[in-house]
Amino acid sequence: MPTTSPSEPAHKPRQPTPADYRRWRQYLADERAEASIYRALADRREGEEREILLGLADAEGRHEAHWTALLGDQIGRPRAASVRSQILGFLARHFGSVFVLAMAQRAESRSPYSTDPYATPAMAADERIHEEVVRGLAVRGRTRLSGSFRAAVFGANDGLVSNLSLVTGMAASGVSSHVVLLSGVAGLLAGALSMGAGEYISVRSQRELLSASRPTQVTLTAAPALDLDQNELVLVYKARGMSQAAAEHRAAERLGYFTCDCDPSLSLQPERAAEEDEHEAIGSAWQAAISSFCFFASGAIVPILPFLFGMVGVSALVVAAVLVGLVLLGTGAVVGLLAGASPLWRAMRQLLIGFGAAAVTYVLGWIFGAAVG
Incomplete structure (x- = not known):
């Protein structure tokens, strides 16, 4: 049974009309603008986020090449990008904020490629995936802002x-x-x-509740004096969500009976609280107040x-x-x-x-x- 290549349209489209060429020129202008937006955002990021944004820009470049090839000698003069893309480009170049990513997420979700007979299935799939990628990047900024x-x-x-x-x-x-x-x-x-006052009390109380829920170092100091036959240490680890086998394994390590790295999920790990980030979801009490x-x-x-x-x-x-x-x-x-x-x-x-x-x-x-x- 014949299959369609991801680089080809899902079905053979009709002969292009002048309206098709105009639409393709607009697609081409928007793809160029979107690639520029992602590169501008990448210039303001480092590490993993920068690589992700550059990867998105490369994908938009592939889409640009598709429309350029279809247009051929009908490419004409470069068209202006849509107003939305122009606004996003300005914000990305001058601010690079989470607002740009949020707007880009919405733009990716409204891609017309899924219904355009001249767009390939791979391009339509790219746009759906791009929405999720941008959503993931925007979540980081939203978390810091929330x-x-x-x-x-x-x-x-x-x-x-x-x-x-x-x-x-x-x-x-x-x-x-x-x-x-x-x-x-x-x-x-x-x-x-x-x-x-209410916001300060609310956030401060929430932080105190979270602090009270964090594990302490008591298992390190009390373990040597515990009775192996009446080992409450197993109960500690079970209360923290471990299975019976995992809790017994961890308790035995704490008591110093053996050390085994055969299963990383059971191996001895330092019990230290996760580092606090004042810009995480609940924020700081004074900042909120x-x-x-x-x-x-x-x-x-x-x-x-x-x-x-x-x-x-x-x-x-x-x-x-x-x-x-x-x-x-x-x-x-x-x-x-x-x-x-x-x-x-x-x-x-x-x-x-x-x-x-x-x-x-x-x-x-x-x-x-x-x-x-």
Whole structure:
């Protein structure tokens, strides 16, 4: 039964049309741009990550050669890459951040090669694999960011939504703009201090729990005095997840009865805690607390800016809502980019949640003001 070579299209395509040639020229421009992006990112990396990125650039070069060969004398003048590729290229050359990898991951996931009759099965498979490779590289940056980034995003959004809700609720109750402003400032200070303290306690407690779970050196100091016939040391290793055989083997080594390297998984290894990385997922307590405080304050000040500049009444509320909406859209888009998802949907979700909370508070404030009045 005949098979298709990975370097050939899955089925014989029709005769190329002018539209095909235009599409191929765009593919060629984008492949060149993507190869340039990966090389620019590689210039900012070292070791394994650099080699991986250069490998991706080489793969894009193979795809470039495929479209160049198909175009032949129809290659024409070089075309500009897509807007997305141009933005990625600019970011990669000037910043080289995890945002570029997150955006590249999304771009790889939307490759048209799986449905294009002129792309080979190998090219389509390459693009699917590239998405996973870029995802793996992006995970490293996301992990380093996640602790402080989580506190920053949560802090900013809490500040925006909670203070906008407070301001709208107070305004709806019928109090003066001066009281609304004072309420907003009080909400900013109270919320920022509460967020910072809560984040510090949360992260610090999590680190203390992890520290309490790490193995200690007690097996080294207590082992010589243990009774072999009543060997609790075996229980220690079983509690750590070892099988009965592995635990007995390790206990015998600890007691000094023999040393055997025949099975590396059972051989004696120093019992030392893994090195801590302050940039791992949970981050440091002070870093999380300071980030949470600063970003809550920066978010909470937005709704009261119109009142600080002397605006009053409905116009101040409208301006506050517009400013908060823009910031919510921005933070939502950033979260979407980092997650490799649609920034537009994440931005709209953030906006709807924030405005929904403010609308509910406004109605409650209006009801309370009417009842008191």
